[in-house]
Structures are given as C-alpha cells and as structure tokens.
Amino acid sequence: METSKESGKNALIEYIEQYMPLTSEEKSSLEGLNLFREYKKGEVLLKEGAYSKETYFVLKGCLRSYYIHDAEEITTEFYTELEGVSPACSQTDEASEYFIDCVEDSLVSVGTQDMEEDMFQKFPRFESLCRILSEKLLLKQQTAMVNYKTSSPEQRYLQLMETNPGLVHRVPQYQIASYLGIKPESLSRIRKRIMQKAFSAHHH
Amino acid sequence: METSKESGKNALIEYIEQYMPLTSEEKSSLEGLNLFREYKKGEVLLKEGAYSKETYFVLKGCLRSYYIHDAEEITTEFYTELEGVSPACSQTDEASEYFIDCVEDSLVSVGTQDMEEDMFQKFPRFESLCRILSEKLLLKQQTAMVNYKTSSPEQRYLQLMETNPGLVHRVPQYQIASYLGIKPESLSRIRKRIMQKAFSAHHH
DNA sequence: GGTGTTTCTTAACCAAAGTCAACGAGAGTA
DNA sequence: TACTCTCGTTGACTTTGGTTAAGAAACACC
The missing domain is CATH 1.10.10 (Arc Repressor Mutant, subunit A)
Structure with a gap:
C-alpha cells in the first residue's frame, strides 16, 4: 500500500526533526535508503542466534523483544508507533541473544548497519544524534531499573x-x-x- | 600524592586505548585537561538536586550512585577501578535525581561537559568513542535488567x-x-x- | 577504655508470588 | 458440530520476602 509507506517516510523524518532539523539533502538521503516493510502478526523479525544487522523503527503496529530462558519467554520491551529498536547484534558482530516478533500487523522502517555508516560518513551530525539518542535511552533504561527495584x-x-x-x-x-x-x-x-x-x- | 596521580593518567589513557589507539597529540590533550581528585570515604560527589556537569572515572577506590526513595537509599550501581560515571544531569541541564558518594577513599579523574565538547571539537573520533561506549553501556544495562527479572x-x-x-x-x-x-x-x-x-x- | 552510633543478625508474624493442577472460554480447524 | 490449542482464571499449598522489634557486633569518637 503506497500511501501508508509515504506517510511512514514523513513520520520517520518528523521523528528525527524533533531532535535536529534536517536539510533537504539529508531528507532525500534518508528517504532514499529507508526501506519500509509490512509484517503480519506473529512474524519473527529477529531470531536468537542470528547475525542480523537490521534496525527497526515502528510506524504502525507493535513489536516485542524477548529472550527464551529455561524454555520460557521473557518479554523485555514493547515497541509501538514512533519507537525504534537497534538490537544488540546489529552493533556487535555477535549472535543475537533474543528474538523480536510482531504483536500485531505492523509497518516498519528497516535500516542496516551499512546504511548507518554511510550516513555517518556523509552527515556526521547523525552520529551526534545517535549518541544523544543512545544516552537518552540509557537514562530511560536506568530509571526503569530503579522503578522496577522500588x-x-x-x-x-x-x-x-x-x-x-x-x-x-x-x-x-x-x-x-x-x-x-x-x-x-x-x-x-x-x-x-x-x-x-x-x-x-x-x-x- | 603525585605518584598515584601520575599512574592515574596512564590508567585513563590505557583504558581509552583499549578501544582506540591515541596519537601523542590526543594523549597530551587528555593529560592537560584531566583533573585528578582524592575523596575520603563517605564524601558526597554529587547531590540530588545539583546541576553538576562533572563526569567521573575511578582510578582507585569505589564510588556508588543511589536514589533516596521514601527516605531510603536505593543503590543503583557501584563503580570501582577503571569504571566511569557520566551522571544523567551532566548531559541534560536538569537537576540530578540521585547521589554519588564515596564508599572508600578514592582517586578519581573528574571531567566536565565543557572539556568534553572541546575534545569532540578537536578530535571528532572521541565522539565516535563516546557513542560506542554509550551503546555498550546500554546493552549492559539491558542484560542487567533481564538478569534481574529472571x-x-x-x-x-x-x-x-x-x-x-x-x-x-x-x-x-x-x-x-x-x-x-x-x-x-x-x-x-x-x-x-x-x-x-x-x-x-x-x-x- | 568507655560510650554511643551504625551495621548486622534473629525471631515471629503477615502478605504476596511461585508451583501444580484443574477448569473454562474462545479461536481456529476438520 | 465436535475437536484441539491457546490463553486466562482459580484453588490449595509452599516458599520467600517485608515488617516490626529486639538484641549483638563492629566501629568511631571522645
């Protein structure tokens, strides 16, 4: 469905512009390399043991990451509209320790490590943005931990x-x-x- | 004690070189701006409500971060030799939500946001390093959370x-x-x- | 060395989560 | 319709942590 994918592009760019206004050159680069995919409920995007380099940004629907621990699923996070996931394995050359699947039919923007590095090369500001987002996420994770403990x-x-x-x-x-x-x-x-x-x- | 501070400098540089070899120019910049401080057991380095921009790197001893929640201390992390802390407030312009104190007499390298930005300016590779370290830390935090839950x-x-x-x-x-x-x-x-x-x- | 404070341990009791097992409602399929 | 599978609920029982209160041990400071 082309229309939902179009609006997907805009959603992604708007999301980034919350943090950093983009030049039209940057925007068109982003539009060029981003890949939109639709997944059905229950589909598995990332399997334990995989060496995937993909990162995901949810435009519609809901993803979920989970470990399998003693034959039981341990859900670690849900990702809904305008949330992104950069799985550990996409950054480490190591096999993924967890799964990501689709809780409901979803529209997702999929990126790869290569694309990311190209973008860092062409537009160093993106690396700043990623550092800032990563630090933001770390804070969120830390407060989540305190919350959980208390x-x-x-x-x-x-x-x-x-x-x-x-x-x-x-x-x-x-x-x-x-x-x-x-x-x-x-x-x-x-x-x-x-x-x-x-x-x-x-x-x- | 000058000797322990000298070995402190080396420890910091060796730590960074685990991830990224440094030019002698970079090393001398680092040596120039880093400040070594000694703290006594029980001293508080960061108070809740403070707008500190300092970051810490432990060379000897042990620091500890903790919240006060319903008049009780909730310890979130211990930092010992060769571990660093970048408190949330050092990056956000907001008041710190937690404390950092000294579990035992410690030697600490103290950095500031200004220094950091200067370094990013002069040596953009440092920003890459910080992104990578930040992402590493995020992964560590995430696995800690899973571990805790399970x-x-x-x-x-x-x-x-x-x-x-x-x-x-x-x-x-x-x-x-x-x-x-x-x-x-x-x-x-x-x-x-x-x-x-x-x-x-x-x-x- | 004595005094007081802080830290650690113990015990008794209570509340809540884990475990195991059974049951029931709903979705999907033959 | 009947069968199956998954998911959610319930009950009985066990285990474990929280709470409160008291005392013991370790430490610091005069």
Missing part, C-alpha cells in the same frame, strides 16, 4: 496501566506478565485484587 | 558473588541489599540460607 508487581502493573493503558489490550497477558517479571497466574490474581479494591472503594 | 534475590546475590566477589567485602551489606532490590534483613537471611546449604552439601 515497586511491587502490583505497583508495576498499575504504573503500566497509567503510562501505557492501551498496551494491556493490544498484548496477550502472559507477555505482559513476563514483562512485569511475574507469572501469568500472579498477574491474574493481581488484576482480581485490583478489581476488588476498585469495587469496594466504589461502595466506599 | 532471577530471585538469592540467585542475584550468588551471581554478584561470582562476578564481583570483592564487592561484598568492600561495601556495607545494606547497600548491597538495596542494590539487589531487597531489605537488609532479607539479605541476612539469604546469606544464612546459603551458608546452611553449603554446610549440608559438605556433609552431603
């Missing part, structure tokens, strides 16, 4: 509901559970507890 | 003993406890449990 599973669930209420409905519960670091049964009980509290509060 | 407090303590056995003796237990995301009492119990297991295994 709150109970129930609090974490409530926080998720607040910061990203849609996610709970887009994503299967067992994926949310492992994302919160608990078992699906526990999440079920937590939800029940919350409902009961809400109910009795209602009766005050 | 293991119990007891397992986390055992992991810490394996990966960093010295730390447990250098640092007060209550700081280790909050680093592991538990209360000091629980850590005490965990240690006891582990001792008992080791003992009964001995008798097999």
Whole structure:
C-alpha cells in the first residue's frame, strides 16, 4: 500500500526533526535508503542466534523483544508507533541473544548497519544524534531499573496501566506478565485484587 | 600524592586505548585537561538536586550512585577501578535525581561537559568513542535488567558473588541489599540460607 | 577504655508470588 | 458440530520476602 509507506517516510523524518532539523539533502538521503516493510502478526523479525544487522523503527503496529530462558519467554520491551529498536547484534558482530516478533500487523522502517555508516560518513551530525539518542535511552533504561527495584508487581502493573493503558489490550497477558517479571497466574490474581479494591472503594 | 596521580593518567589513557589507539597529540590533550581528585570515604560527589556537569572515572577506590526513595537509599550501581560515571544531569541541564558518594577513599579523574565538547571539537573520533561506549553501556544495562527479572534475590546475590566477589567485602551489606532490590534483613537471611546449604552439601 | 552510633543478625508474624493442577472460554480447524 | 490449542482464571499449598522489634557486633569518637 503506497500511501501508508509515504506517510511512514514523513513520520520517520518528523521523528528525527524533533531532535535536529534536517536539510533537504539529508531528507532525500534518508528517504532514499529507508526501506519500509509490512509484517503480519506473529512474524519473527529477529531470531536468537542470528547475525542480523537490521534496525527497526515502528510506524504502525507493535513489536516485542524477548529472550527464551529455561524454555520460557521473557518479554523485555514493547515497541509501538514512533519507537525504534537497534538490537544488540546489529552493533556487535555477535549472535543475537533474543528474538523480536510482531504483536500485531505492523509497518516498519528497516535500516542496516551499512546504511548507518554511510550516513555517518556523509552527515556526521547523525552520529551526534545517535549518541544523544543512545544516552537518552540509557537514562530511560536506568530509571526503569530503579522503578522496577522500588515497586511491587502490583505497583508495576498499575504504573503500566497509567503510562501505557492501551498496551494491556493490544498484548496477550502472559507477555505482559513476563514483562512485569511475574507469572501469568500472579498477574491474574493481581488484576482480581485490583478489581476488588476498585469495587469496594466504589461502595466506599 | 603525585605518584598515584601520575599512574592515574596512564590508567585513563590505557583504558581509552583499549578501544582506540591515541596519537601523542590526543594523549597530551587528555593529560592537560584531566583533573585528578582524592575523596575520603563517605564524601558526597554529587547531590540530588545539583546541576553538576562533572563526569567521573575511578582510578582507585569505589564510588556508588543511589536514589533516596521514601527516605531510603536505593543503590543503583557501584563503580570501582577503571569504571566511569557520566551522571544523567551532566548531559541534560536538569537537576540530578540521585547521589554519588564515596564508599572508600578514592582517586578519581573528574571531567566536565565543557572539556568534553572541546575534545569532540578537536578530535571528532572521541565522539565516535563516546557513542560506542554509550551503546555498550546500554546493552549492559539491558542484560542487567533481564538478569534481574529472571532471577530471585538469592540467585542475584550468588551471581554478584561470582562476578564481583570483592564487592561484598568492600561495601556495607545494606547497600548491597538495596542494590539487589531487597531489605537488609532479607539479605541476612539469604546469606544464612546459603551458608546452611553449603554446610549440608559438605556433609552431603 | 568507655560510650554511643551504625551495621548486622534473629525471631515471629503477615502478605504476596511461585508451583501444580484443574477448569473454562474462545479461536481456529476438520 | 465436535475437536484441539491457546490463553486466562482459580484453588490449595509452599516458599520467600517485608515488617516490626529486639538484641549483638563492629566501629568511631571522645
């Protein structure tokens, strides 16, 4: 569908321009090299053990990264509209330790390491941008860690509901559970507890 | 003590050269701008609310970053020999959300944002290095998060003993406890449990 | 050396998550 | 429609961490 891909390009460029205005030369370079792909729900974009150099930027839909640990999926992150993923393996020459799959039908902009290096070569400002984004992400990750350490599973669930209420409905519960670091049964009980509290509060 | 500061300079340069060989011009620039400071155990290098632009690189001793959350210290990281810290506030124009203090008497190389920008200006390769280090750190943080989610407090303590056995003796237990995301009492119990297991295994 | 503070340990009790097992609702398929 | 598979829920029971309170041990400072 050409129209959604067109708007995809604009979304990507607008995203970058939040941080740094682009010259028209830079824009056309970006448009030239970016590749838009559509994935179906359940498709796996990156497999454990792969040496992929691809990076992803979600234009529509939802991706998810997860490890398999003792035969169980551990979801580490969800990526929705206007969020990007640069998997570890795309930067390290090592096999990926985790998977990325598609939670729902999605439109994704796919980049490669080669393209990235070309862009750094041609437009050194992009390397600055990447450093800044990477540092931003690091901060986000650090505060996420503190948050995780200082709150109970129930609090974490409530926080998720607040910061990203849609996610709970887009994503299967067992994926949310492992994302919160608990078992699906526990999440079920937590939800029940919350409902009961809400109910009795209602009766005050 | 001049001798320890001299060896400090070398340690810093050797550290950087792990990632990128330096020209003598780059080395002398680095030597020129780096500032070595000695801190006493318990000294606070960065306070919550401060707008510090300093970054630290530990040459000897041990630093520690921590939040104060509900009047309790939450230790987020320990930094020992040849590890660096770039606090969030040194990059964001915002007040620091956390503290950094000194776990034991330490020798630290202190940098500032201005110095950093000068260096990026003079030697653009430094910005590449910083991007790479920042991405490295991000990966480390991400795997730390997965590890944290997939293991119990007891397992986390055992992991810490394996990966960093010295730390447990250098640092007060209550700081280790909050680093592991538990209360000091629980850590005490965990240690006891582990001792008992080791003992009964001995008798097999 | 004594005094007080900080750190660590222990115990008793409670709340919450893990485990195991069973059941049920819904989607997809034959 | 009946069968299957996945996902979510529930219950009984176990394990573990949080809480509170008390004491012991280590440390620092006079």
